[in-house]
Amino acid sequence: MKLVADAGLWSTGATVEPAPLVAVLEVSGAVLAWTVDEPDRAAGITFTDPTRADWLWRVFGEAGHTAVAAAVDGRSPDPAQTVDLTGVSVSSDALRPLRRLALGHWLRRWWPASERDGIAALDTALLDAEIAVLTAAAQDFFTDDTFDSEVTSLLAPHAAALAAHARDGDPRVADLVERCGDLADDVGIAMDADAVSATRRDDYALAAGPRAGGAGSGAIASGVDSVNWAGVPPGIFDAAEQTVEWRIEARSSVESVVRVALSGLGSPNGIAVNLSSGTVTGTGVLDADGRATFPIVDAQHRPLTETAAWGHDWQDTTVVVGARVDESPQTRERIRTFARARLSAPPGDAFLAEILAAESDY
Incomplete structure (x- = not known):
């Protein structure tokens, strides 16, 4: 070596x-x-x-x-x-057990859940619970605090959800929840056995709906773009390609209307959106429904006129959601292929959340 x-x-x-x-x-x-x-x-x-x-x-x-x-x-x-x-x-x-633990953390951040692509979301409570159990089992590698050694932050947000899961009747789930209960006692987390919160999501909050703009829409221009996963928080957006829909409209001023397909597992509220088309730009933030409307300006940061908007070539327009990062569609497709393979035939290192997703009638 x-x-x-x-x-x-x-x-x-x-x-x-x-x-x-x-x-x-x-x-x-x-x-x-x-x-x-x-x-x-x-x-x-x-x-x-x-x-x-x-x-x-x-x-x-x-x-x-x-x-x-x-x-x-x-x-x-x-x-x-x-x-x-x-x-x-x-x-x-x-x-090997450390690789599986690292994979669990990767699943929390990068699993490409998508209604459009037919890739089921993973149950967050069960995934975090199993990661917590694996972390506790690997304490010989965490002799002092590290970013990935913390168990409390994995279990505490899901105490009620795990208690509800224990009543699902699946012995695999019950066994995991029981192990988490013992671990919670060790780290001082109260697991509420009487909690009744619903935990399993069988659908998504919304998809992007019909294409923005299009024939008869009255839009000056319209198109689609994709979310760069590394530029946004996990679990918020549908992970398919071309889920960002934009259109340019002339209202009291020239504005861009952007809508992004959501996964339904988190709020996009406040996430930045930037549109650029040559020297023409616009900046806004998403609301809780994944929509943003903001003015378009020219190279001198003056409001774009309707005449200029109709005369502009919008063909090379790009929309960036979140931070600007260098990420290719090929990389995202490689991850989707990986996820589909794990769902179609869960490997030996599969997490219970993956196995249940594979068994679901999604």
Whole structure:
């Protein structure tokens, strides 16, 4: 094995895909990363503080732990520096439960739930519950606090939902809720057994509806665009392509009307929307229904006139929802393919939320 310089830190040098194709887990003293749809590709390990990584012997063996500790010895690597550690290798068996835990966190952030694409949403309460149980089981890798070691934040929001789930009659669900109850007792969370809140969603709040604009709509121009997943919070928007619908209208002024298809699992209220078409631009924010109406201005930031709007070429118009990020449609389709494969034949590392989604009549 080699240790290489990676942005001022030591790394094992394994190559993984960038987000949203990477599952990441922060353990004590290191960050572990895997490409989600390539289970045979090696994990990337980047050491943030090797002195805190008391778990190294579990992954590299006792001799490997000693060799890694001696190689880094509190020193930051120089650019392009490499250290060969002969005879040291990573135990894939030791990392397997951590990979599954990282995958669970990835599912929370990147699962491409879509009514349009027929990809069922995952039950958030059950997913977080299973991640919490796996986190507790991996405490040997969380000897101090990390971003991913916190159990309370996973369970506390779902106490009522999990209590309601316990009455579903599915023994798999009941077993998970029982384990969460024991864990909740350990961390001081009250699990309300009398809670009656509904937990399972069998539909979505809304889809984008008919195409914006179009023949006879009275719009000056209209079109569609897609949401970049990395630019928005998780679980809010339908994850299909071309779910952003826009049109240009002449009212008291020239305005853009944007509507984005929602998943129904969160509110888009306040998320920024930016429209650009050459030198013509507009900025607004979505409301709770995924709609935004805002004025269009020219290069001098003056309100665009109706005459100018009719004469403008709107063919290259783009609409950005949320932050501007570099993300390709091919990457998103790769993730949809991954999700569909897990639903059609849940693998051994599938979470209960995935299994139930696969079994549903969605």
